[in-house]
Amino acid sequence: MTDHLTHSAFVSAVKFDDDGLVPAVAQSKETGEVLMLAWMTKATLEETLATGQVTYWSRSRRKVWRKGETSGNIQRVKHAYIDCDSDTILLQVEQVGGAACHEGYESCFFRKLDGGKDWKTVDERSYDPKAVYGGSK
Amino acid sequence: MTDHLTHSAFVSAVKFDDDGLVPAVAQSKETGEVLMLAWMTKATLEETLATGQVTYWSRSRRKVWRKGETSGNIQRVKHAYIDCDSDTILLQVEQVGGAACHEGYESCFFRKLDGGKDWKTVDERSYDPKAVYGGSK
DSSP states (O other): OOEEEOHHHHHHHOOOOTTSOEEEEEEETTTOOEEEEEEEOHHHHHHHHHHSBOEEEETTTTEEEETTTTTSOOEEEEEEEEOTTSOOEEEEEEETTSOOSTTSOSSSOOEEEOOOSSOOOOSSOSSOHHHHHOTTO | OOEEEOHHHHHHHOOOOTTSOEEEEEEETTTOOEEEEEEEOHHHHHHHHHHSBOEEEETTTTEEEETTTTTSOOEEEEEEEEOTTSSOEEEEEEETTSOOSTTSOSSSOOEEEOOOSSOOOOSSOSSOHHHHHOTTO
C-alpha cells in the first residue's frame, strides 16, 4: 500500500452514491478487529479528516453522528484508505473506551454464524492448489 | 463474540436494502487485513454460506459474481458475522492467491491518505481519559 494521496485528492476521489453517501469501515488499529461499518457524507468525511475524530452520517436519524458523542467512545483516525473503486473508505482507528458497539462489544460484529471451527470445504475446487503453490498447501 | 446463530437464523436476520443488497466486508483470516467491501443478494449470501466460497452481486455488471471465477483468487469463508443493526456482514476468509484486488494488491484499500505516521490529535477531548481509565492510559 504505497499510493499516498493528499487530503484534497482523497476527498475528490471518493464516489458518493445517489444518496450522497459512502460506506466507511472502521478497523481497530490496535487489535485489527473490524469494528463497524457506517456511512459518511462528503461533509462528515471532511470533518473526520480535518479533526482526526470520526464523524458519520446516521441514516436512521438522518443527522450528523459524531461517534462517541454520547458514550465517550470516540474513534481517533490513525490511517485512512480508499478502495480501488473509490466507493468505500477504510479507517484504522484508536477506539477510545475499547468498545465501538452501542451494545457494549468491542465490535458491532458480535453475532457469529455457527459454522464449526472452520467452514465446510467446497466440494469442487476451481483448480488444484498443489499445482499452483506446490506441495506445501 | 459469543452469540452463535444457525444458518437459517443468520440469513433471516439480515436486513437487505431497498435494492435487495447487503454490504459484505471481507477480512483476511490470516493477516487481519481488510480486503474489500462488496455486495450480496439473499441468493448470493445463501450460495456463499452453502458452498463456503464467497459469491457477491456485482452492482456494475448486474450479475452474480463468483469471486475468483476469472483470476482463480477465490475466497474461502472461515467465519461469518452479522452486525448489531443486521445490515452488514463480515466474512473472515482465506484469500487464495494472496490478492483480493483485481489490481494485484492483497487489499483493495491500497490507496492511503498521507496523514503522517499518526493522525493529528484533536484539540479538544470530550473527556479526560485519565479520569475514566486511570493513569495507565
